Amino acid sequence: MAADTHIAAVLTEVGRPLELVHRPTPRPGANEVLIAVKAVAFNPLDYVQRDRGFNVARFPAVVGSDIAGIIIARGSALPDDAAPPVGARVCAKAPTFATKAAPDYGGLQEIALVPAANVMLLPDDMPFESGASLPMAVVTTWSGWYTIGMPRETKFMPEDKMGMLVWGGASSIGSAAVQISAALGFVVYAVASEKHSEYVKQLGAHKVFDYKCDGAADAIVKAAKDDGVWLNTGFDAVGATADCLQVLREFVDANGVPTRLAEAVPMFGNAPQADGVIVKFIVSPLDDAERAEFTRFVFAWLATAIDEGRFVPSPPVRIMEGGLASADKAMDILRAGVSGTKLVIEV
Structure with a gap:
C-alpha cells in the first residue's frame, strides 16, 4: 500500500528553487499506475519549465519526466496485460508536459502517477538509474x-x-x-x-x-x-x-x-x-487516445530493440548525490551544459 503522504520537490513560482514538501499520495485513475520512484533523469525541459514556466498551468507544480521505479498500485480498469503488475520494475515517462506540470504527475517526487501506456518493464539486469534515462529520449x-x-x-x-x-x-x-x-x-x-x-x-x-x-x-x-x-x-x-x-x-x-x-x-x-x-x-499527439496509442507503440518498439541489442541506454549516467534535494543543482549543471553524460538522482 502507498503511504498517505510522500516527499516531492515542488515548484512554487517561476524561476524559484524547488521546495521539498510533503504531498498527499494520490490513488491511480482507472487507466493509471502509481510508481514508487527510485531514480529520476534530467532533461532540458525540466529547467525550462522551472525557469520560464514553460507549459506550467498553475502552482504548486512538479516537473520531471524521466523516472524508473516500482509499481505499487494499478487502476481499476486495467486488464492484466495493459501494464506490468504491482511489484514490477519499470521505467516510465511521467506526463509532466501533457498535464502542464500537474503535481500528482511530475517525476521529482517519491511517488508519481503515470498513464499505464507510458510504462515499460525493465530488463532484470538494468539498473533503475539506466532505465530512467530511456523514456524521454526515445x-x-x-x-x-x-x-x-x-x-x-x-x-x-x-x-x-x-x-x-x-x-x-x-x-x-x-x-x-x-x-x-x-x-x-x-x-x-x-x-x-x-x-x-x-x-x-x-x-x-x-x-x-x-x-x-x-x-x-x-x-x-x-x-x-x-x-x-x-x-x-x-x-x-x-x-x-x-x-x-x-x-x-x-x-x-x-x-x-x-x-x-x-x-x-x-x-x-x-x-x-x-x-x-x-x-x-517536437510535439506528441495532442489527443489523449492517440497519445496513449503512440506511447504504447514507442515502448513496444523500445522493448524489442533492447531485447535484440539494437538499442542501449545512452549516454552513460552520472548520479548526483543528495536525492531530491539535489534536483536544482542537477538542472543548473544541465543548463550550463553537459556532454556525453546523463544526470540522474536516486530517490
Whole structure:
C-alpha cells in the first residue's frame, strides 16, 4: 500500500528553487499506475519549465519526466496485460508536459502517477538509474518523426542511401536519435564533441563531426554528397537550428520537395528559417487516445530493440548525490551544459 503522504520537490513560482514538501499520495485513475520512484533523469525541459514556466498551468507544480521505479498500485480498469503488475520494475515517462506540470504527475517526487501506456518493464539486469534515462529520449525522438510526418514503418536498405543529420549526437536525446535512425536504416551524420566521436559511432553513426570546428556544416554537406547520400531529414537535440538549416538547405531537390528538421529545444522569438526546409518543434499527439496509442507503440518498439541489442541506454549516467534535494543543482549543471553524460538522482 502507498503511504498517505510522500516527499516531492515542488515548484512554487517561476524561476524559484524547488521546495521539498510533503504531498498527499494520490490513488491511480482507472487507466493509471502509481510508481514508487527510485531514480529520476534530467532533461532540458525540466529547467525550462522551472525557469520560464514553460507549459506550467498553475502552482504548486512538479516537473520531471524521466523516472524508473516500482509499481505499487494499478487502476481499476486495467486488464492484466495493459501494464506490468504491482511489484514490477519499470521505467516510465511521467506526463509532466501533457498535464502542464500537474503535481500528482511530475517525476521529482517519491511517488508519481503515470498513464499505464507510458510504462515499460525493465530488463532484470538494468539498473533503475539506466532505465530512467530511456523514456524521454526515445519518446522525444519518435515524436520528432511524428511531428515532421515520417511514417512509423519507415525502413531503408543500405542501397537507398537516405541520410539523417543528428546535431548533438552525444546528448541523451541525440544519442537516442542516432540509435533509432540507424535502426531504421538511415545513414547517420552526427555532430558531437570530438572526445565523444568514437562513442557516437558505436551507437550507429556513419560519420561524426566536431561541432567546435569552423565549417562543420559545409563538411557534412560535402561528406554526404561524396557518399551519394540524400541528406534530407534532420534532428536537432541541442538548439543548433541555424547550423542544421545550413546543411539541410543543400538537399532540397530540383522539384522543390522540402527537407525536414525536428527541433527538440523550444524555439523562442524569431527562430532561424531557410527556404525549402520545414522546421517544427517536437510535439506528441495532442489527443489523449492517440497519445496513449503512440506511447504504447514507442515502448513496444523500445522493448524489442533492447531485447535484440539494437538499442542501449545512452549516454552513460552520472548520479548526483543528495536525492531530491539535489534536483536544482542537477538542472543548473544541465543548463550550463553537459556532454556525453546523463544526470540522474536516486530517490
